[in-house]
Amino acid sequence: MGDLEAEATYQRGRSHLLGSDGVEPSVALALSCFERAAESGHAAAQYSLAACLLTDDEDAGRLADPVAAVRWLERAAEQHHAAAQHELGLCFASGTGVAQDLSAAVALHSKAAAQGLGDAQCALAECLLSGTGVPVDIDRAQALFRAALAQGVVPDRSMSYEECLSTFPHDTAASVGWLDGQEAQHRRFAALLEIGVPAPV
Secondary structure: OOHHHHHHHHHHHHHHHHOOOOOOOOHHHHHHHHHHHHHOOOHHHHHHHHHHHOOOEOOOOEOOOHHHHHHHHHHHHHOOOHHHHHHHHHHHHHOOOOOOOHHHHHHHHHHHHHOOOHHHHHHHHHHHHHOOOOOOOHHHHHHHHHHHHHOOOOOOOOOOHHHHHHHOOOOHHHHOOOOOOOHHHHHHHHHHHHOOOOOOO
């Protein structure tokens, strides 16, 4: 399969997955398309196939296959696919489909973060704050949070505003990244940040 055919097959898989462009919504058909394109070396298809394999499909009676997912993520990551690098890092961090390796997780998050992937920047920042798989480096973590926030990516982490201010007492921009997941609070913190006022508790 050539590059153009692989791209078309991948896009057809996305349409099946999303039920868009007038095609039948079907995870099974999406997987079939992704697999054909992935076999030809299409990195995005390899990542999409892996993402599907990481979750159960109750409607089709298909169980997740994290080991196979990791194999596809590795192939996509070798092609410098940032999202695949990040997802593979999460697998190494949790031991999903592969032996847990925190150092490998950090290395993969670092590669994806260097390509500007906000989620990877947040994941790497959290590792740097906690010393998970890497020495603690608060300054670098703050820089990564700022980079992610500039893209509108907010870390999905449970921490109160008081706790985040104690972690970043002089850095409201980084503090905004440590929210409790409530949309209204996100908007309030962001609005206050724009005028340089710390959010009230």
